[in-house]
Amino acid sequence: MVALAVKDELIEILALVKDPEIPVLSIADLGIIRRVEEGENGHPVVVITPTYSGCPATEVIEADIASMLKLHGVPDFEIKTELSPAWTTDWITAEGRRKLKEYGIAPPANRGKVALLGHEEVSCPQCNSNRTEQVSEFGSTACKAQYKCxxxxxxFDYFKCV
Known part of the structure; x- marks a missing residue:
């Protein structure tokens, strides 16, 4: 079994991997890292869940994980993708939400915060106003929508709630 100290060290190393589409966030901030476990050969297995099925950044994230582990002296490991349960924006950490807002992207709304007509209430990351409207269902990436205050x-972009 991967020792707890080793597992914690590996998670710290993995937290250095940045999201390729939002470089102020780490994959740990996004909740992409599910767990680190011991594989059949005794080497660590990093289990991840992509934010969206078919997300084009998944392959880049896997390559960045491999590079970061090798850079930190971990030559033998496996990366597994687990799709169930599906990733949810609930897995974004409080730190990740703070970083999104500071970067100018509205973090996903709380699931209970829904405005009239079933639309999510989205606060402007610049001035915190709730008087915003959606301009486009898609922003700079498929996981974001374009809004204006x-x-x-x-x-500004809004990270869609999933």
């Missing part, structure tokens, strides 16, 4: 008039 009706108070400060700034456009």
């Amino acid at each position: 009706l108070d400060c008039l700034e456009p």
